[in-house]
Amino acid sequence: MNLTINPIIALLVFPGGLSLLAFGLLYEYVDRKLVARFQNRVGPRWFQPLADFVKLLAKEEIIPAGVQPGLFIVLPVVALAAALTAALYVPMFGLQPAYGFSGDLVVTIYLLSLMTLCIGLAGANTVDRFSLVGATRALTQLFSYEAPFMLAMLGPAIAVGSWQISEINTAVQTGWWNMLVQPFGFVVALVGLMGKLELPPFDAPEAETEIVAGALTEYSGRGFGLFRIGRDIELVIGLTLIASFYMGGLASPIDFLWKTLVLLLVTAALQSLFARLRIDQTVGMWWRTGTIVVLIQLLVIIIGRWFAPYVQTLIGG
């Protein structure tokens, strides 16, 4: 689906800016509600994420002693900005991406990791022990899931032969879903997204029973609110990316809604099924299983593409 929108409106209101914030809050609500229902709890009301966000914005932002104040204030803004920018290259709401160029897949994945990097820096910036341990864990986790996640995203890209998200999105709309053709890539991408967003069971970087709130322990008020909404937006973008790459592309807003919500249902179920992994277990899992599985699949795709013309001529001839 292709719409022509004034660039300013595209950036600030739709499909970027405000509508992204709204969808971030909506998806946070759906996620929280689903996890709560899986855990036999009542769960929040629909406006609870918004109420939390407004409350956090209204609160005083305490800048603790021993931090570099400039960095402390800028980091959440950078994290949110990176998430919002990443949305511009992704087929949000099933529309054509607002911008696109050859190779924007790499830029998007980089922008998505900027959030974790900011959280790590934010933790390392303070002198609090919990923050420091949390920052170490956040960055350790970044190095463990990032490679397999990237490789899982490259699978469809290599199969299509383009590194531009919009082209991949259009190309995968015909034929079988990549989820069936590249099942390992799909699983790794989805679980990688959970690692990226530090959702349980990958919440070791913010394990509340050990290190309070991890890297964000010293954050309060506006900074904390911005980090939170940044993560919500990243959730929406991540789900959109996976849905478009592995679930037959996003041709319309309806496609976008049902495909991402189904994915969200799966992640919510995964969140409530497992006990928290220790950080060494997380790293071990990603490098021993995740990376190898995706690498093998990538090899199969490359070899398949290499031999496809010969096979076709053989059959055709």
Add this chain to the structure above:
Amino acid sequence: METKQAPEKFVVAIGPQHPALKEPGHFEFTIDGEVVTNATARLGFVHRGMEKGTEDRNYVQDLYLMERVCGICSHVHALAFALGTEKLAGVVAPPRAQAIRELVGELERIHSHLLWLGVAAHEGGFDTLFMYTWRDRETVMELLEMLSGNRVNYSVNVIGGVKIDVSKDQIEALKYGMDFLEERTKHYMKVVTEDETFLGRTRNIGLMTKEQAELLGAVGPTARASGVERDVRVDAPYAGYDMFPTKVICEPAGDLEARFVVRINELFESYRLVRKIVDHLPAGDLTVKVPRRIPEGETISRVEAPRGELFYYLRSNGTDKPDRVKVRTPSLCNWASVLTLAVGHKLADMPMILAGIDPCFSCNDRMVSIKRGNDSQIWSWEDLRKYGIEYYK
């Protein structure tokens, strides 16, 4: 404790305010990367002066006071105090009262173990199990409320018997509740022993051998999970435990998984006991008459709290007030094992190892005279009073 660590060491202080600890306690873990190299504990944030408080009240009032030592095992505290007082007075509560005491004691064990199962799962980041066990725990809480009218401090004991009786309807409700809980507990046993991610957090973590358990003085399920066959209910039956005996639940492994398995197996044993007691409840009176003034003498009474052996020492001077009451709670005995086991584990394992002994902080805090070099001192009541007035001036 007071000794400052060398500056290059990285100390993570947990508590007295921390999301992992709902009760105040202070722990300092020296870590190297993620590995804990040293652990110290500091207790005493909720000292309430209860032992001293008993000396100002008569035995009946003390019963209510001792019931409030611990919010989770309130019944066993009152029971230990009542048993000790009865021994001093030379009376024995009637069989029906003893059976009801055991019944409430086992219901309390069920509620305590279910609570612990949830807390331990939460410490390991497994909130789903936490929510489910606490939902099911409501069943036994409601049964206790039905029996006694209270959810926390059941206040079942009086000196010389009990103040509640169990009716036919209540027996039916109890049996129905036990059937429901048994089904649920079977499911939890499966989760705890088969779930891969959960086993990754419990198997071979916090390993304590039988020798270590004996050496460190561990008690209760913590010791039994290391293969120490010790249970006051079997070794020195009190209340109704000679009429309705239980058996010692033991596991040789000694790791966190074994502590889960021991407590869950104890739940099954408790369900069996509750059914047996309500089926064979002896008839008769609920109380015997106890003199107001307790004859001079001293005694100990031991009961098996959900967390292990609970020990009371009572000394009477022939008046209606005790001369000295000394309480030794199971949590206090298990701390040494935690601090020893912590070394060498990951920081992420600390909450579960801490929770593994089912610590109760309000049980821990009592007056201690700290020996600093040679200036050890024992304070009299007057000195303490003066010190208190000066301290808060």
